[in-house]
Amino acid sequence: MDAPNSGPVKLDLIWGAPNIGRVINRTTRQTSYYLEAGDIPAQKVGTLWVCERGQLLKFFLNTK
Numbered sequence: 001m002d003a004p005n006s007g008p009v010k011l012d013l014i015w016g017a018p019n020i021g022r023v024i025n026r027t028t029r030q031t032s033y034y035l036e037a038g039d040i041p042a043q044k045v046g047t048l049w050v051c052e053r054g055q056l057l058k059f060f061l062n063t064k
Helices: 017-022 028-037 052-064
Strands: 013-015 043-045 048-052
Touching: 013 017, 013 052, 017 028, 017 048, 017 052, 048 052
Parallel strands: none
Antiparallel strands: 013 048, 043 048
């Protein structure tokens, strides 16, 4: 059962390796390598990678 006053969850999605790379300050090539290796929390949808900005930032802030 949903909590009162709860609406749909809004995710801030980042689509594509170039855009993900801009967020993590890496080149598209570096980002693509990390994505293919599974080093970044993302999913491939068709031919594009997608990740949620909050999870991406949390991942890098918690990585030592």
